[in-house]
Amino acid sequence: MQPISNHSTSFSSSGGFGARLGRAVLAAMIVSSLLVPGFGARSAFAQPAPKPDVPAGDDDKLFSCHKSNGMVSVTFKPETELKDLLAWVMGFTCKNFIADPRIVSTGKKVTIIAPNKLSAADAYETFLIALSTMGLTLIPKGPVYRIVESASAKSETVPIYKKGTPANSDQFVRYILRPTYAQVETLRGALDSIRSTSGSVQTVGSMLIITDYSSQIRDMMSLARAIDVPGNTDGIYTIAVKYADATQLQQKLNEILGVTAGGAGGGGGPPPPTKARPNTPGAPAGGGGGGGGGDDVSGAVPSKILVDDRTNTLIVVASPAGYQRVKSLVDRLDITLDTEGGSSIHVY
Known part of the structure; x- marks a missing residue:
């Protein structure tokens, strides 16, 4: 019986050593987790790496922008649609665009052929x-x-x-244009x-509104500058x-205005034209009977004043402002005289 007892004692001693070894290893792991931050967390809560998001579609890649001051490539297929054109220009300008679905659905297309790269500014002009x-x-x-449709842009x-x-x-x-010399309607017809x-x-009063x-x-x-001259x-x-x-x-009007006489009854050669003074922008075009009505009228000089003896009529060659000035003076001078003889005319 003794050998069995010795064997049991030996087994018990071996089991105690294993327990002590396990406790030592556990203690070492605890100490390591305290000394090395995140050691335990990585060991206990390790998770698989997240998968990258799957693109929702081609638009995610299509509608991405990056402002660039470099050269821009123009690589369009023939008959490019509006959506592709917008995606291209947004790619280097990062501008925001809104398009009515009805415009997109019309299927309008364009073909752009540009073999060389363009600067960002030239590429935008191409757009x-x-x-x-x-x-x-x-x-x-x-x-x-x-x-928007170009036809409706003038109301925007x-x-x-x-x-x-x-x-x-x-x-x-x-563009708001105020003619200096030319008549508004004349210039409007030309433009x-x-x-x-x-x-x-x-035409709005003395202005032209061009859209x-x-x-x-x-x-x-360029055309307006050629027409709007003295x-x-x-x-x-x-x-x-x-x-x-x-x-x-x-004769009296010529003296007052400094105009060379053109002759009576429509006769006589045309005098050298007197340079008309420019109209003052914003001043009224007409002058009332009170004489003038604006700097453009008071400063305007007619080219010539003729007379038709048969009808006792003055023929005035002038700009609208020059005519208004002459008309204002005639209204003041062409009056009935109460004095006998009535041969004196006084202008103050």
């Missing part, structure tokens, strides 16, 4: 030209640009210019003949003289 080719344009609306709120020359761009703008089919030229592509208005301003605005007006002698009145 605007492509839009105008499709019959579309941009309208700024706060932080976004709205795509677009950038307004009051002076200078607009940029050579296909952006829709509005209306070269506007685009989507533009408009309207069109900026590049189109730029051409209009000596190119004279019209022919007649003033019936009721009480005074037209010939005597003509």
